[in-house]
Amino acid sequence: MSVTSLKSMDEIRLGQLFAWPSRLTLEAWRAAWRSACTGVACEGIRGGFWNSIAIVLPSTLIAIALGALNGYALAFWRARGASLLFGLLMLGAFIPVQVLMFPLVRLLGPLHLVGSLAGIVLVHVIFSMPIMTLIFRNHFAALPRELFLAARLDGGGFLRIFLQLMLPLAVPMLVVAAIMQATGVWNDYILGLVFAGREHLPMTVQLNNLVNTTTGAKLYNVDMAATLLTSLVPLAIYLLSGRWFVRGIAAGAMKG
Amino acid sequence: MAAVSIRDLRVHLGGQPVIDGLDLEVASGEFLVLLGPSGCGKSTLLHALAGLIDVAGGSVAFDGVDQTWASPRARNIGMVFQSYALYPTMTVAGNLSFGLRARGTARAEIAARVQRAASLLQLEPLLARKPAQLSGGQRQRVAIGRALVRDAGVYLLDEPLSNLDANLRAALRRELKLLHQRLGATMIYVTHDQIEALTLATRIAVLHQGRVQQLGTPGDVYARPANRFVAGFMGAPPMNFLEGRLAVSGGTPRFVAAGFELELRDYEFRAAAPVDGEPVVLGVRPEQLRIGAPGSWTSQVTLIEPMGNHQVVWFDCAGSGWSALSDSDAGPRVGARIALAVSSSPVSLFRADNGTRR
Numbered sequence: 219m220s221v222t223s224l225k226s227m228d229e230i231r232l233g234q235l236f237a238w239p240s241r242l243t244l245e246a247w248r249a250a251w252r253s254a255c256t257g258v259a260c261e262g263i264r265g266g267f268w269n270s271i272a273i274v275l276p277s278t279l280i281a282i283a284l285g286a287l288n289g290y291a292l293a294f295w296r297a298r299g300a301s302l303l304f305g306l307l308m309l310g311a312f313i314p315v316q317v318l319m320f321p322l323v324r325l326l327g328p329l330h331l332v333g334s335l336a337g338i339v340l341v342h343v344i345f346s347m348p349i350m351t352l353i354f355r356n357h358f359a360a361l362p363r364e365l366f367l368a369a370r371l372d373g374g375g376f377l378r379i380f381l382q383l384m385l386p387l388a389v390p391m392l393v394v395a396a397i398m399q400a401t402g403v404w405n406d407y408i409l410g411l412v413f414a415g416r417e418h419l420p421m422t423v424q425l426n427n428l429v430n431t432t433t434g435a436k437l438y439n440v441d442m443a444a445t446l447l448t449s450l451v452p453l454a455i456y457l458l459s460g461r462w463f464v465r466g467i468a469a470g471a472m473k474g
Numbered sequence: 475m476a477a478v479s480i481r482d483l484r485v486h487l488g489g490q491p492v493i494d495g496l497d498l499e500v501a502s503g504e505f506l507v508l509l510g511p512s513g514c515g516k517s518t519l520l521h522a523l524a525g526l527i528d529v530a531g532g533s534v535a536f537d538g539v540d541q542t543w544a545s546p547r548a549r550n551i552g553m554v555f556q557s558y559a560l561y562p563t564m565t566v567a568g569n570l571s572f573g574l575r576a577r578g579t580a581r582a583e584i585a586a587r588v589q590r591a592a593s594l595l596q597l598e599p600l601l602a603r604k605p606a607q608l609s610g611g612q613r614q615r616v617a618i619g620r621a622l623v624r625d626a627g628v629y630l631l632d633e634p635l636s637n638l639d640a641n642l643r644a645a646l647r648r649e650l651k652l653l654h655q656r657l658g659a660t661m662i663y664v665t666h667d668q669i670e671a672l673t674l675a676t677r678i679a680v681l682h683q684g685r686v687q688q689l690g691t692p693g694d695v696y697a698r699p700a701n702r703f704v705a706g707f708m709g710a711p712p713m714n715f716l717e718g719r720l721a722v723s724g725g726t727p728r729f730v731a732a733g734f735e736l737e738l739r740d741y742e743f744r745a746a747a748p749v750d751g752e753p754v755v756l757g758v759r760p761e762q763l764r765i766g767a768p769g770s771w772t773s774q775v776t777l778i779e780p781m782g783n784h785q786v787v788w789f790d791c792a793g794s795g796w797s798a799l800s801d802s803d804a805g806p807r808v809g810a811r812i813a814l815a816v817s818s819s820p821v822s823l824f825r826a827d828n829g830t831r832r
């Protein structure tokens with residue numbers, strides 16, 4: 219793929235799939251970014267790139283913030299109905315997205331949330347809530363309970379204990395959750411297609427449109443370049459996040 | 475400094491009663507030691523006093539004010555947790571000041587209090603470190619400091635000295651005793667180490683099966699155990715027991731077993747007067763036995779345990795394994811026959827049926 223994206227169209231037509239390009243060219247990359255046709259418009263997939271960024275950032279931040287807060291509340295504060303809520307969330311984590319899509323469209327439609335940035339972000343947050351809550355609940359439940367009790371005894375309230383004690387202890391989990399959520403949202407196709415609306419189509423949808431556009435000759439090099447561009451962000455997230463993994467975060471809290 | 479009053483307290487964990495109708499009165503300024511075997515509910519009791527677990531019945535009051543359903547924050551308690559539970563992402567200074575910050579104490583006041591607690595516990599050079607960068611003893615002092623930094627009415631200490639090496643343990647034990655003398659605070663201290671209990675306590679409460687088995691001064695609990703459990707739990711090597719009967723004839727009651735007899739001249743019987751033929755269990759501490767004295771009976775040595783400054787001599791007494799203490803150098807050898815006598819200090823007698831003191 220990488221090789222193909224660096225070839226010119228003339229060279230690709232020779233059919234030597236695994237041969238190195240005789241002349242390296244970034245022409246296809248430029249075209250994919252700026253001028254390839256994604257349906258009627260021919261502006262490349264850069265619009266989709268920024269749309270995706272605009273969707274991923276709030277979806278990720280809101281989802282992990284809410285997930286961490288939910289998980290913390292479920293793990294430490296025995297509210298009435300907490301176990302019931304947890305059971306429902308577990309169930310929610312196993313229901314396929316497609317099953318819930320139609321009811322969700324019916325629900326959000328009257329609220330004018332379908333086809334808007336807020337709508338797509340809300341949908342992503344909703345669908346990620348079960349798994350986010352689950353991983354944070356399990357993370358907090360694995361911490362020594364006396365840590366929480368000590369903070370309670372010291373007079374800490376719900377939010378103070380969360381922000382000053384538990385969130386710093388959840389940094390490795392926050393990183394994992396952010397990676398999961400950011401790549402998940404970035405790679406999403408169907409939710410973006412249904413809920414984002416014309417103005418906010420994410421990169422993946424535009425990529426699909428680009429590759430499947432039938433007018434004119436098939437520009438394989440541009441397709442490849444666009445595909446690579448689209449997958450560049452998840453790749454970058456994986457590579458950059460490695461150094462944030464902190465081991466033994468709770469070391470020193472306990473005896474011995 | 476608050477007095478603590480616990481009435482008929484019940485706590486259930488996982489459907490099982492862990493504390494089962496416990497009564498305890500702790501005077502203001504007292505150093506009460508809760509002593510009991512592992513799993514008897516000592517930590518559970520402290521957590522219940524601090525309001526960290528719900529009780530199933532009974533009441534807890536500080537200075538006469540009912541606190542049974544008060545929030546942990548409102549009870550004004552300083553606690554050292556069994557596991558220390560230091561906040562791992564905060565520095566030592568952050569650990570000490572968390573409770574003060576949570577209560578909205580003024581910044582200058584916080585600094586002054588942290589400074590005072592740190593100097594009291596010699597933590598000043600460590601204030602900027604995280605708990606992971608501390609030794610076990612240093613962590614323990616931070617845990618104590620976190621409890622002491624506030625002016626709490628009651629301090630609860632849950633086995634703060636376990637897991638430390640013997641020297642550090644003894645040193646910190648003395649430090650704690652000095653600290654209590656200086657602060658005059660009410661302290662409830664959990665341990666299953668009886669040396670700690672005997673050296674620190676103004677009173678000891680021995681806990682077993684969710685109840686207080688005996689409450690008294692260290693000397694009282696040691697010399698006059700209220701039942702066989704307390705008798706066997708306190709003291710190392712443990713108290714020697716022998717089953718037999720009371721014989722009452724000619725005014726002086728005697729304890730009689732097969733091949734063994736002991737006059738109970740000064741014994742203070744509790745409740746009813748002794749009845750002839752009543753089945754009882756005799757309890758004699760190893761240090762109440764004298765070896766080589768013009769003996770009332772003889773026995774053969776089965777085992778010697780050297781302890782450095784003394785040694786424990788094990789022998790057979792009418793079918794039960796008994797021990798006595800002797801000097802290291804002048805002691806008997808294994809297999810030797812020794813003459814034994816019970817010295818004058820009072821022995822213990824327990825009812826054969828339920829084990830309470832006779």
Ligand SMILES: Nc1ncnc2c1ncn2[C@@H]1O[C@H](COP(=O)(O)OP(=O)(O)OP(=O)(O)O)[C@@H](O)[C@H]1O
Nearest residue numbers: 487488492511512513514515516517518519556666
């Ligand atoms: N969450 C729980 N659910 C069920 N049972 C529990 C729970 N926590 C503790 N227990 C039981 O309650 C009893 C008392 O526990 P506790 O921790 O108070 O003992 P302890 O006296 O402090 O023991 P140790 O000296 O080992 O610290 C134990 O038998 C324990 O198994």
Ligand SMILES: [Mg+2]
Nearest residue numbers: 516517518556
């Ligand atoms: Mg305990």
